[in-house]
Amino acid sequence: MRPFQFHTPKTTEEAFEMATSKTAYLAGGTNQVDLMKKHIATPDSVINLKNVSTNTIKTTNDGIRLGAGSTNSEVANHPEILQKYPLLSKAILAGASPQIRNMATTGGNLLQRTRCPYFYDTALPCNKRNPGSGCGALKGNQRMSAIIGYSSKCVAVHPSDFCVALVALDAEVETTQSDGTSKTTTFEDFHRLPGENPEKDTNLPENALITSVFVPNNAFGNNIAYVKIRERDSYAFALISVAAALEIRNGTIKAARLASGGVAHKPWRWKNAENYLKNKSATRKNIEAAAKLASSEAEPLAHNSFKIGLLEGAIITALSQAADNTLETKW
Amino acid sequence: MKDQPSLPKTFSRRFFIKSSSAFAALAVIPNSVKAFYNHIKEIFVPKKEILPLSLRINEKPYSLDVDSRSTLLDLLREILQLTGTKKGCDHGQCGACTVHVNGKRVLSCLTLAATLPETEVTTIEGLAKGDELHPMQEAFLEHDGFQCGYCTPGQIMSAVACVKEGRTTSVGEIKEFMSGNICRCGAYNGITNAIQSVAK
Ligand SMILES: Cc1cc2nc3c(=O)[nH]c(=O)nc-3n(C[C@H](O)[C@H](O)[C@H](O)COP(=O)(O)OP(=O)(O)OC[C@H]3O[C@@H](n4cnc5c(N)ncnc54)[C@H](O)[C@@H]3O)c2cc1C
Ligand code: SF4
Ligand code: FES
Ligand code: FES
Numbered sequence: 232m233r234p235f236q237f238h239t240p241k242t243t244e245e246a247f248e249m250a251t252s253k254t255a256y257l258a259g260g261t262n263q264v265d266l267m268k269k270h271i272a273t274p275d276s277v278i279n280l281k282n283v284s285t286n287t288i289k290t291t292n293d294g295i296r297l298g299a300g301s302t303n304s305e306v307a308n309h310p311e312i313l314q315k316y317p318l319l320s321k322a323i324l325a326g327a328s329p330q331i332r333n334m335a336t337t338g339g340n341l342l343q344r345t346r347c348p349y350f351y352d353t354a355l356p357c358n359k360r361n362p363g364s365g366c367g368a369l370k371g372n373q374r375m376s377a378i379i380g381y382s383s384k385c386v387a388v389h390p391s392d393f394c395v396a397l398v399a400l401d402a403e404v405e406t407t408q409s410d411g412t413s414k415t416t417t418f419e420d421f422h423r424l425p426g427e428n429p430e431k432d433t434n435l436p437e438n439a440l441i442t443s444v445f446v447p448n449n450a451f452g453n454n455i456a457y458v459k460i461r462e463r464d465s466y467a468f469a470l471i472s473v474a475a476a477l478e479i480r481n482g483t484i485k486a487a488r489l490a491s492g493g494v495a496h497k498p499w500r501w502k503n504a505e506n507y508l509k510n511k512s513a514t515r516k517n518i519e520a521a522a523k524l525a526s527s528e529a530e531p532l533a534h535n536s537f538k539i540g541l542l543e544g545a546i547i548t549a550l551s552q553a554a555d556n557t558l559e560t561k562w
Numbered sequence: 563m564k565d566q567p568s569l570p571k572t573f574s575r576r577f578f579i580k581s582s583s584a585f586a587a588l589a590v591i592p593n594s595v596k597a598f599y600n601h602i603k604e605i606f607v608p609k610k611e612i613l614p615l616s617l618r619i620n621e622k623p624y625s626l627d628v629d630s631r632s633t634l635l636d637l638l639r640e641i642l643q644l645t646g647t648k649k650g651c652d653h654g655q656c657g658a659c660t661v662h663v664n665g666k667r668v669l670s671c672l673t674l675a676a677t678l679p680e681t682e683v684t685t686i687e688g689l690a691k692g693d694e695l696h697p698m699q700e701a702f703l704e705h706d707g708f709q710c711g712y713c714t715p716g717q718i719m720s721a722v723a724c725v726k727e728g729r730t731t732s733v734g735e736i737k738e739f740m741s742g743n744i745c746r747c748g749a750y751n752g753i754t755n756a757i758q759s760v761a762k
Contacts, residue, residue, distance in 0.1 A: 234610035237630035237676045257674070264633070264672045265653050277630070279677055304666075328742020329727070330720065331654060333666045334673070465741035562734035 232267045236276040243440060246283050247409045249276065250438040256280050258300065259334035261327075262343040270353060271344075271360055283440070284338060288312070294447040299338030299440070303393065304329070306337060316446055317558060318476055321457040322396035328466050338441040340393045341404065341421065344432065345496075346468050347375060347387040358384045359429040366429075373534040374470070378542070380495040385429030386532060389422060389497050390468050396457060398498040399474040399490035402446045408439045415445075422497030429496075450486070451476040456552035458545045459492075469493040471541045475549035477513060479556075484508045489525065489550070494542065501525035504546070513554035522546035617681050619644070620688030628675045635659045635670035638685060646686040646715050650744070657743035660716040661685045667723035686715035689722070698722050701756035709747035717743045721757045730761035 235255075240246040246256075255274035257263050266272035284300030288309050295316065297306055306312055307323040327335065344350065349357045349367030356365035368376050368386050376386040402418040422433050435441070454477040461467040472492035478485040487508040489501040504525040511517045526543040611630040616623065619642070628637060635652070638644040638661070650658030652671045659671040662684040689696035698721050701707070708714040720743045724730060729739035736757050737750070745753065 232631040235630055236611050237613060237674070239677075239679075257677070260674055260677065261654055261669070261672050264674060267631075268653070277674075281677060328657065329723070329729075329739050330657060330660055330667045330669045330742045331672075334668050465738055466744075562732060562738040 233270065233273045235267075235274050237279065238276060239279040239281060241282050243283055243407060243442075244411070246278055246280070246440065247411075247438065249278055250409065251276065252437065254278055254438065256440070258284060258336040258339035259302065259331075261331050261335045262339060266344060269351060271351065280338070280440075284336065284442070286336075294445055297337045297444045297446070299336060299442055299444070301337045303327070303332040303335045303337070303340060306393075307332065315448070316400065317453065318396045318400060318451070318455040318457060318474055319393070319446065321455070321560075322392045322472075322474060325457055325459045325472070326392035337393075337444055340391055341441060341444070342433065342435070343391060345387040346390045348372060350387065359387060359425075359432075362428075362430045370533075373532045375468070375493075376532055376535055377495050378529040378531045378535060378538050379499060380424045380497070381532075382425045382427070382429070384427055385425035385496065387425070387429070388493050388495060389432070390492070391498065392457070392459065392469060392472055392492055394418075394422070394498040395472055395474045395490050395492040397444065397446065398500055399476055399488040400446050400449060401488075402444055404441060405443045405445065406435060406439050407442050408436050413442070418444075418498070419500065425496045432496075449476070450478045451488070452478075453556050453558040454479055454553045455558070456549040458549040458552070460541050460545055471538055471545050473542075473545040473549040475546070475553040477508070477550070477553045479513060479554065482512050484511055484513055487521075489521070489546065491525075491542065491545075494529065494538070501528070501546075503528065508550075513550070515551070518547055518550040518554070521550065613676050615675060615679055617678050617683060619683045620685060621682075630674070630676050632675045633671055634661065634663075634673040634675050634678065634683065637675045638670060638683075644685055644687055648712055648715055650713065650716070655744075656713070656716075657720060658713050658716040660719040660743065662719060662723065665726075667720050684719075686719060689718070696722070697760050698725070698756065701760045702753070705756040705759060706749065706752040707756040708745075708749050708752070713743060713745045713747075713749075717745065717753055721753070721760070724757060725761050730757060733758070736761075 238249045253275040255277050257277050257279050285298035286300040287298040288301050289296045290311055303323045307320045312319050347368055349355045350360050355367045358366050366385055377388050398418045404416045404421045407413045456475045459469050459472040461469055469492045474490045476488040487505045489504050491499045504521040507524055508521050522543045526539050612627050615628045616625045638647050648658040650656035654669050654672045659669055660667050661670045663681050698718050724739050730736050736754050
């Protein structure tokens with residue numbers, strides 16, 4: 232690691248005063264410390280958010296608010312989350328390991344960097360790490376690369392599981408900018424596609440802080456599922472993941488949510504498939520048609536067309552499990 | 563590791579080997595090169611920061627000065643000679659460095675020491691009560707929960723937490739909630755049996 236000054240401010244205002252253009256915020260550190268060890272992040276100063284970000288998880292009339300400092304374990308095991316937002320718990324528990332989830336925070340999970348192998352290898356070109364140096368993955372190993380929404384500058388995917396569930400549940404991100412103003416952004420607009428500037432993962436202004444994530448009430452009950460396909464059964468990032476949530480009344484799907492990880496530079500919503508399922512019954516035939524619709528929108532790269540079949544299968548499994556309303560957990 | 567009898571008590575063999583090779587390397591670099599290097603470093607590399615840190619480790623209070631970059635793992639192993647905690651990958655991918663901070667299992671390789679003022683850290687050295695092993699340590703011996711033993715301190719720290727978290731209702735659940743600890747020797751069945759026996 233390069234040397235850096237370490238600060239632990241007591242308030243948001245203090246944090247903003249200390250922040251410079253070469254500052255990195257530190258929450259659980261599970262990604263940031265790793266990036267500093269590998270000289271991918273080389274900040275002059277590190278600001279510890281411990282006393283700035285709250286870990287409060289609070290129910291309101293219209294939903295639940297997760298403080299940016301709440302740990303992934305705290306969210307996944309929270310009684311209210313287990314009861315009303317089980318999809319969040321499922322997605323979080325499908326990611327990382329118990330030790331990492333005890334450290335990782337809500338804010339940090341949103342802002343973790345991609346796991347593209349070229350991004351992590353400082354000897355190789357990568358536009359995200361070193362703008363203008365080229366994209367190693369574009370003609371390289373694409374097992375972990377995107378199948379939709381990519382550009383010729385970057386084909387990386389966002390690695391989070393938690394964020395897939397959050398985008399499916401129409402969450403909102405509350406942020407505070409360094410001038411003190413606060414803003415609410417829909418989860419879909421929080422992360423961005425690579426376009427010409429893959430070095431930017433999100434639309435968050437420089438040095439702005441995530442203060443909380445809000446998840447609105449929903450009527451999905453236990454009709455939810457999170458399916459994750461990876462190289463081994465646990466403790467690995469997704470090749471493909473699918474979050475599904477269905478509002479079923481008298482056998483008819485009144486609303487559907489379908490989102491994926493491992494497919495794009497941001498957590499991805501399959502809106503056409505969601506609309507297709509609306510007002511239909513949750514039959515195998517309709518589920519298969521929705522899966523086909525979503526997977527046919529993807530445009531794989533030269534070396535990852537295997538992901539299309541994985542995606543289609545994962546969507547069928549997720550929607551079927553969601554329709555079954557079993558919430559069964561297979562450990 | 564036992565100290566070499568010929569060395570003064572206060573220096574460990576580890577310290578001696580490391581420091582003597584560093585001094586030897588310094589001696590052969592000409593002074594002009596050293597001065598040039600230091601000059602360049604001043605310009606390009608921010609000065610390192612040393613911070614005061616007080617915390618408790620295995621129920622003992624410590625007041626230390628730590629580099630802002632030091633991880634808890636390096637603090638334990640390199641400064642405090644608590645080498646029970648192991649460094650496997652140093653990148654959060656193996657679990658060998660698992661310790662408890664304020665009673666929760668975390669990875670010491672991804673924890674900056676500077677984030678730990680006033681915390682209570684427990685390492686593998688802190689589990690036994692005097693000569694009496696922790697039940698999980700006994701169970702690992704009883705059930706052959708290891709082969710080479712390198713991953714074992716991390717496995718045991720994780721296992722103790724796994725039982726406390728109540729994630730032991732089935733073999734499948736134990737395996738899922740122990741998945742953050744990789745064993746290169748593949749002693750997984752012994753590890754699972756040990757945990758089951760303690761959880762009962
Ligand atoms: C081996 C390994 C396996 C993993 N597997 C998975 C997996 O399968 N699925 C998954 O989803 N994740 C996985 N993770 C990633 C893990 O979930 C993230 O690293 C974690 O969520 C990041 O949170 P943190 O609090 O540790 O963030 P940090 O590492 O502290 O910070 C990450 C980034 O967020 C910024 N930041 C943090 N909080 C704020 C805030 N409030 N406001 C503004 N900026 C902020 C930091 O400046 C930094 O840029 C894995 C990680 C490891 C090491
Ligand atoms: S896909 Fe993106 S992150 Fe990966 S090498 Fe290309 S530019 Fe870098
Ligand atoms: S050494 Fe910390 S996880 Fe491998
Ligand atoms: S016992 Fe050898 S690595 Fe686990």
